[in-house]
Amino acid sequence: MEHDPxxxxxxxxxxxAPFLLRLGLFVGTLAVIIVAGTVAVDPxxxxxxxxxxxxxxxxINSEADRMVKAAALRQGSFDGLLVGTSQAQYGLDPERPxxxxxAKRTYNAGLVAANPYQLLRYLQVADRDRxxxxxxxxxxxxxxxxxxxxxxxxxxFNEARLPAGPxxxxxxxxxxxxxxxxxxxxxxxxxxxxxxxxxxxxxxxxKPTGLLASENLRRDLWSKxxxxxxxxxxxxxxxxxxxxxxxxxxxxxxxxxGRFEQLLQHCMERDLQVTVLVAPAHxxxxxxLEALELVPQAEExxxxxxxxxxxxxxxxxxxxxxxxxxxxxxxxxxxxxxxEMDPSxxxxxxxxxxxxxxxxxxxxxxxxxxxxxxxxxxxxxxLTPQNVEQALRGVRASQAAYARSHPTDVxxxxxxxxxxxxxxxxxxxxxxxxxxxxxx
Amino acid sequence: xxxxSYEFIVGFLPICLLIYFSFSQRLGLExxxxxxxxxxxxxxxxxxxxxxxxxLSSVAVNxxxxxxxxxxxxxxxxxxxxxxxxxxxxDLGLLGYFKYANFAVDTWNxxxxxxxxxxxxxxxxxxSFFTFQQLGYVLQAYYGLQSQPTLVRYGFVVTFFPHLIAxxxxxxxxxxxxxxxxxxxxxxxSFAVGATLFVFGLFKKVVIADNIARFSSPIxxxxxxxxxxxxxxxxxxxxxxxxxxxxxxxxYSDMAxxxxxxxxxxxxxNFESPYKAANVGEFWRRWHVTLSRFLRQYxxxxxxxxxxxxxxxxxxxxxxxxxxxxxxxxxWGFIIWGAVNGVFLVLHRLYVMAWRxxxxxxxxxxxxxxxxxxxxxFTFFLVMMSRVSFRxxxxxxxxxxxxxxxxxxNVDQVxxxxxxxxxxxxLSLGAxxxxxxxxxxxxxxxxxxxxxxxxxxxxxxxxxxxPWALVVAVALIIALLNFxxxxxxxxxxx
Numbered sequence: 001m002e003h004d005p006x007x008x009x010x011x012x013x014x015x016x017a018p019f020l021l022r023l024g025l026f027v028g029t030l031a032v033i034i035v036a037g038t039v040a041v042d043p044x045x046x047x048x049x050x051x052x053x054x055x056x057x058x059x060i061n062s063e064a065d066r067m068v069k070a071a072a073l074r075q076g077s078f079d080g081l082l083v084g085t086s087q088a089q090y091g092l093d094p095e096r097p098x099x100x101x102x103a104k105r106t107y108n109a110g111l112v113a114a115n116p117y118q119l120l121r122y123l124q125v126a127d128r129d130r131x132x133x134x135x136x137x138x139x140x141x142x143x144x145x146x147x148x149x150x151x152x153x154x155x156x157f158n159e160a161r162l163p164a165g166p167x168x169x170x171x172x173x174x175x176x177x178x179x180x181x182x183x184x185x186x187x188x189x190x191x192x193x194x195x196x197x198x199x200x201x202x203x204x205x206x207k208p209t210g211l212l213a214s215e216n217l218r219r220d221l222w223s224k225x226x227x228x229x230x231x232x233x234x235x236x237x238x239x240x241x242x243x244x245x246x247x248x249x250x251x252x253x254x255x256x257x258g259r260f261e262q263l264l265q266h267c268m269e270r271d272l273q274v275t276v277l278v279a280p281a282h283x284x285x286x287x288x289l290e291a292l293e294l295v296p297q298a299e300e301x302x303x304x305x306x307x308x309x310x311x312x313x314x315x316x317x318x319x320x321x322x323x324x325x326x327x328x329x330x331x332x333x334x335x336x337x338x339x340e341m342d343p344s345x346x347x348x349x350x351x352x353x354x355x356x357x358x359x360x361x362x363x364x365x366x367x368x369x370x371x372x373x374x375x376x377x378x379x380x381x382x383l384t385p386q387n388v389e390q391a392l393r394g395v396r397a398s399q400a401a402y403a404r405s406h407p408t409d410v411x412x413x414x415x416x417x418x419x420x421x422x423x424x425x426x427x428x429x430x431x432x433x434x435x436x437x438x439x440x
Numbered sequence: 441x442x443x444x445s446y447e448f449i450v451g452f453l454p455i456c457l458l459i460y461f462s463f464s465q466r467l468g469l470e471x472x473x474x475x476x477x478x479x480x481x482x483x484x485x486x487x488x489x490x491x492x493x494x495x496l497s498s499v500a501v502n503x504x505x506x507x508x509x510x511x512x513x514x515x516x517x518x519x520x521x522x523x524x525x526x527x528x529x530x531d532l533g534l535l536g537y538f539k540y541a542n543f544a545v546d547t548w549n550x551x552x553x554x555x556x557x558x559x560x561x562x563x564x565x566x567x568s569f570f571t572f573q574q575l576g577y578v579l580q581a582y583y584g585l586q587s588q589p590t591l592v593r594y595g596f597v598v599t600f601f602p603h604l605i606a607x608x609x610x611x612x613x614x615x616x617x618x619x620x621x622x623x624x625x626x627x628x629x630s631f632a633v634g635a636t637l638f639v640f641g642l643f644k645k646v647v648i649a650d651n652i653a654r655f656s657s658p659i660x661x662x663x664x665x666x667x668x669x670x671x672x673x674x675x676x677x678x679x680x681x682x683x684x685x686x687x688x689x690x691x692y693s694d695m696a697x698x699x700x701x702x703x704x705x706x707x708x709x710n711f712e713s714p715y716k717a718a719n720v721g722e723f724w725r726r727w728h729v730t731l732s733r734f735l736r737q738y739x740x741x742x743x744x745x746x747x748x749x750x751x752x753x754x755x756x757x758x759x760x761x762x763x764x765x766x767x768x769x770x771x772w773g774f775i776i777w778g779a780v781n782g783v784f785l786v787l788h789r790l791y792v793m794a795w796r797x798x799x800x801x802x803x804x805x806x807x808x809x810x811x812x813x814x815x816x817x818f819t820f821f822l823v824m825m826s827r828v829s830f831r832x833x834x835x836x837x838x839x840x841x842x843x844x845x846x847x848x849x850n851v852d853q854v855x856x857x858x859x860x861x862x863x864x865x866x867l868s869l870g871a872x873x874x875x876x877x878x879x880x881x882x883x884x885x886x887x888x889x890x891x892x893x894x895x896x897x898x899x900x901x902x903x904x905x906x907p908w909a910l911v912v913a914v915a916l917i918i919a920l921l922n923f924x925x926x927x928x929x930x931x932x933x934x
Contacts (some may be wrong), residue, residue, distance in 0.1 A: 008622055010704055013888075015904035016628035022906050023635070026913030034917070180446065186921045 031184065038183045043191035045206070046071040046182050060195050061204035061212055062187075065089070066118070067178050069109055069210055070161045073125045074175060080106030081126045082210070083119045084138030086355065087279040090217075092136065093358035094209040098366035103134045108210030111155070116143060116259035118157050123263060125162050127270055134273040136365065137263070139305065140281075141289070141298050144256040147244045211358065218351045225341035227351070232416050234352035235288050239420035242289075247297050247304075261308055268316035276309060278302065280326035280364055280379060283334040283402045284353045287410050290399070291417040298327075299392050306388045322382035324368050328395040329402035332360065332379055337409060353413075441486040443638075443695045444646050446923065452483060456601075457702060464624040472624055473596040476703065480601035484565070491564040494534075495599065501530055502574040503594045509581035510588040520582065527578035535571045538563055543770030566605040568767060572734055573598055577612050579738050589616055602699035606692055608710045608730040614892050615705075623704035632904055633888040634701030639912050640881050641694025642919045649687035650922065652871055655864030656680035656831075659857060663837035673857040674844035676864050681831050682824045683871040686715065689728070694881045697890060706892045709882050715875040718807055718815035720784040721792070723823060735764050750793065757789060758782035768830070773838065777830040784822055816876070 041056045042049035045068055051057040062068065080103025082092045089110030092099060099106055109122045119137070126132055161177035164170055182188055194202065203220045205213040221230040254262075267274045289295050306323050313321040326333070338345035349360040367379055381391050403410050441448045456479045464472040485492050505527040508514060514523075538561055545558045577594070589597070589612070597615050598604075659669045659677035669677065693710035700707045710729050717723035724732055743756040758779070765778015795804055807815055828845075832838040843849060857864075879898030882890045886897035888904075902908055 008620075009625065010622050010627045010630060012627050012629045013904055016632045019632050019904035019906075019909050020628060020635075022909040023632070023913055026910050027916055030913060030917045031920075034921070180920075180923075184921065185923065189921065 034189065035183045038188045038192045041192040041195050043188060043195040044068050044071070044178075044182045045208070046178060048075055051208075054199055056195055056199075058195075058199055058202075058205045060191060060198065060202045061206045062191055063112075064156060065111055065206070065212075066156045066158065067161060067182070068206060069107075069111065069122065070125065070158075071175075071178075072107060072208070072210060073109065073122065074161075074163050076105075076107065077129060077131050078105045078107040078126055079103045079131055079133045080136075081123060081132055081134070082106060082108045082110060082136045082138070083114075083123060084110045084136075084279070085114050085140055085143055086110065086112045086212075087140060087281070088136075088138040089210070089212045090214050090351075091279070091356045091358060091361035092138065092365070093211045093361060095207075095211075096358055096362035096365075098362045098369060099136075101369065102136070102365065106134075106209070110138070110210065110212075111157075113155050114143065116256050116263060117254070120259055120263040120266065121157075121159070121162055121166070123266060124164065127266070127272070128164055130270065132270065132272055134275075135267055136275045136277070138277055138279050139260075140279050141245075141294065141301055142238075142241060144247060144260070144301055145242075146246050146248055146256060214351060214355070214357060218357075221351055222345070223343050226338055226343050226345040227347045228338050228345070228412075229341050230352045231282070231284060231337050231350075232412060234354050235284065235413055235416035236420045238285075238288060238354060239292060239417045242292050242294060243420075245292075245294060245297065247301055257304060257308065260305075261312065264309070264312045268312055268318070274321060275324065275365075275368055276305070276321065277324035277364065277368065277380070278327050279354075280333055280356055280360060282337075282350045282353045282356075283329035283399060283406075284337065284409055284413050286327060286329065286395075286399045287403060287413040288353065288417065290403075291414050295396075302327075302383060302392065303388055306383045306385055310385050320384055322384050324364075324380050325383050325391065325395065326364055326380035328380065329398040330379060332363075334402050334406070339408065441483060443692065443699070444642060444919075444923065447486075449920075452486075453699070453702075456483075460703065461626045469619065469621050469624060470590065470592050473619065474592045477592065477596040477599050480596075480599040480604060483601040484599065484604060487565050494564055494567075495570060498531075498534060498570065498574060499595050499598050502527060502578055502598075503591055505530075505578050506581040506594070507588060509578065510584075524578065524582040527582075528575065531571050531575040531578070535567060537561070538567055540766075540770045569607050569609060570598055570604060572609055572731075572767075576609065576734060576738060580612055587616075593619055600700070600705075602696040603707055606689075606696075607728075608693055608696060608708050609734050610707060610730070611733075614708065618705050618892075625704075627704050629888065629904070630701050630704045633885060633890060634698045634703075636902060636908075636912050637698025637701060637881060637885065637890060638695050639698075639916045639919065640884075641691045641696075641698060643915045644687045644691030644694065644881075646691075646919045646922045648871055648874070649684050649691055652680045652684045652687065652868060655857075655859055655868060656684055658859070660831050660833070660837070660841075662855070663840050664833050666836075666840070667855050668840055668849055668853055669844045670854045670856060671844055671847045671849060672861055674841055676857075676861060676868065678824055678828060678841070678845065679872075680864060680868045682820070682827055683868055683875070685827070686711070686875065687871065690880075697882075701890065706890070708893070709880075709891050709895075711880065713875070713880045713883075715820055715872070716816060717819050718812055719788055719819055720781070720822060721788045723819050724781070724785065731764070731767070735760050735767075739763060750790070754786040754789065757785050761785055772835060773829040773832060776838075777826055780826045780829070784826070 039047050040049055043056070043059060044062055044064060045059045049056070059068070080094065080099070082088050082094065082099070084092075087110070089108060089112065092108055092110070094100070094106035094108055107126065109119075109126060111118055111122070123132075123135065158177060159165060160171065161174050162171065163174045201216070203217045205216070207213055264274065264276075286295070286298075289298050302323060302325060309321040309323055313319065332349055335347055335349050337347070350356050364379060381387075381394070383391050441452055443449075456476075460472065460476055460479070463475065467475060481492060481495075484495065505523050508523045509520060509527075514520060541561055542558060545556050548554065549556055577598075581588075593616065596619075597610065597612060603610060656677045659673055660681065662669070690711040697707045697709065708730055710731075712726040712729060714723055714726035717726050740756055740760040743759060744752055745756060746753055748756075759782070761782030762775065762778045765774045765776070765781070768774045768777075792804060796802070806812070825845075828841050829835075829838045832841055844854070879900050882895045883898035884900050885902045886895040887901055889895070
């Protein structure tokens with residue numbers, strides 16, 4: 001028989017088989033240990049692992065709120081939903097009395113630096129089984145920034161992890177979208193270790209209700225320079241984010257207001273009880289807008305929202321839906337900011353110029369529910385097409401009075417704006433160093 | 441589908457291996473290669489199936505031209521030359537249209553002030569690599585260096601997924617002889633060696649290159665906005681980029697070599713410890729070896745190579761590097777980079793010629809001791825500095841970078857980086873030390889013939905032992921844990 005040189009076998013060391021076997025065993029063992037550890041700690045609260053007090057019951061805010069909240073909405077069933085930006089995320093606690101009255105099982109789906117499209121998608125997820133009854137929407141001027149095209153993927157937003165696509169088609173593998181990142185990644189290991197070792201000491205905790213607990217955050221923010229420094233830092237940061245702000249939509253593609261209309265229409269179609277409110281930011285936030293010459297745009301946004309709410313509710317055959325405005329200056333929103341950079345100083349309602357704490361959040365909801373906000377003693381006012389101009393004048397007057405009585409505060413805000421303006425484009429950041437606006 | 445993605449590592453690759461080795465022996469060599477070519481095209485289509493017809497037509501046309509050039513009935517030199525010319529025009533035309541048309545129009549508009557409009561042409565993935573691969577085949581067929589392969593074998597060699605996207609660019613005569621029935625049987629040693637090469641490459645890319653990039657990319661990416669880095673951060677960015685580029689591309693090449701080895705095939709090495717080169721001539725023999733080899737064989741030598749006057753040889757060298765720079769992309773940055781390296785090579789050659797005049801009959805020996813260290817450091821410095829225009833998005837950005845490097849900055853206008861300079865420097869120096877001290881991957885695996893040609897072993901010798909299994913396992917786990925945001929290989933853009 002002729003020898004076929006092509007059939008001559010390739011060399012094969014006898015050590016190759018044991019090597020491959022051991023390689024497989026080592027890889028498998030290491031992988032199993034890592035996955036078992038991260039799933040047991042469940043730092044992102046995506047696996048539904050048991051919460052053991054002192055071990056993993058509190059979850060550190062991982063800056064992956066879109067992922068964590070998508071998982072919570074996928075796994076849970078809620079009849080109340082709070083949506084908005086970081087103001088809602090820090091300020092509205094579903095366990096407080098007023099919100100508990102609104103709905104029994106409420107979830108805070110506030111997302112840092114959200115846009116209306118993302119709010120709409122999370123609302124659709126929460127309402128996929130039609131369990132929702134009530135929705136509170138917290139709006140802010142920055143939510144409607146048309147400066148850049150709608151960034152649907154901003155801050156880690158990912159359609160794949162939502163149980164239904166934008167067209168309503170089921171996405172049965174949504175729960176797998178964040179694997180293996182949540183079980184087998186360096187970030188997951190780091191966060192798991194931090195979760196176990198920093199159970200009570202970390203800055204921010206994401207509660208099972210979706211609230212970002214800010215007690216420790218306030219402690220950390222105020223530790224260097226007290227509330228005054230925290231205010232100035234937030235004002236500087238927001239002045240930077242407002243750079244180039246515009247309300248005017250692009251020629252092509254959906255506008256932020258258009259997306260917001262879709263969100264409202266969804267609520268109308270599902271017959272949900274809707275509350276829309278302008279967040280009760282501190283009076284210095286209005287002064288910031290004033291210094292940035294954005295007050296006309298803020299007022300224009302309120303006019304457009306009032307008209308939109310009236311139009312949408314009329315179309316649905318419902319009574320006109322007001323826009324609850326908590327933007328005026330009063331004793332609460334004008335809470336005194338300590339003059340000195342004093343780390344021991346405290347504030348009751350705010351931890352910076354934009355974010356309020358859940359005590360104020362609950363007061364606001366309570367007022368809306370009781371209708372007190374419409375009264376002159378209330379924190380805010382219900383804006384309708386009929387009273388909007390008069391109300392806006394009222395807000396302007398109250399803020400002007402605040403400015404007159406708080407010249408130092410106004411000066412500090414202007415200094416922050418000046419400092420932000422003198423800064424060049426934000427410095428280049430390494431990918432791992434980018435901090436979303438939640439970290440105020 | 442990137443090699444450094446879960447889709448590839450736990451999806452495509454195991455499925456491809458399983459199907460291939462389950463049927464390969466029953467199918468026989470020809471059909472098994474066809475099956476693997478089919479899998480490779482599926483791999484290619486994963487990015488954008490729209491480009492499938494392009495690569496298939498390119499394969500068909502080049503194969504047909506190769507058939508004509510190998511046809512024993514076609515002996516007329518003119519006819520053969522016209523087939524060769526058709527091949528060169530077709531391949532370079534394809535590359536020219538997809539890669540350079542927009543650049544040419546933009547340049548024309550800029551120079552003439554006209555406003556010629558051309559729709560933006562998307563660059564098909566891997567076009568530079570599969571075009572050069574096939575141009576090489578046509579040229580080899582013309583020069584009669586090989587026997588005529590079947591269409592299946594030819595298509596397989598061009599589309600074989602480990603080297604399809606970013607090389608190594610193989611010579612057909614070094615690949616066709618490997619296509620024997622013996623490769624159809626699963627071989628545990630090949631698999632172990634291939635897996636090890638792949639893991640080492642993955643580690644270089646994901647753990648080293650991607651982490652080093654944190655100290656380079658933010659600085660370079662901010663340049664078009666006019667953001668001037670501090671002198672210290674500019675130096676770090678340039679240093680880190682040279683290391684990133686090496687670990688990224690050599691990591692990719694190791695993965696490609698490893699993947700081919702899983703299928704019992706050997707690809708040539710692309711990198712031979714380039715940062716140990718003591719002069720620029722040596723550097724270019726160690727860096728992107730298969731492209732340098734291609735340019736040498738099919739551009740430098742046909743231009744006249746080392747023949748002719750000193751001026752002519754210098755011109756050949758310069759032009760080869762200039763066109764090599766252009767191959768990387770349609771942009772002045774690449775052209776300048778190619779030209780600068782061309783000048784380096786010409787100067788180095790003139791230096792060698794002068795030395796030979798002074799030492800007739802002698803060959804320059806590799807320096808040692810301090811002289812060697814200085815040579816290596818100086819070569820790295822030149823290479824690093826020339827890469828500013830290669831990496832910077834445009835001319836203005838390059839200028840900003842050079843100003844920062846030279847300290848010609850207005851201290852009130854510079855922007856401090858958001859990362860720690862100290863951390864970046866320590867990590868980059870660590871990576872540089874690895875390049876200088878450690879043997880390269882193929883040297884470590886020399887005992888198992890990782891390449892088509894023999895490799896000298898190094899002081900670190902990989903063996904199929906339990907400790908090495910643990911090392912490979914840990915490297916794989918660390919690499920997988922670093923799969924945060926999957927990043928593309930730098931050379932995919934070319």
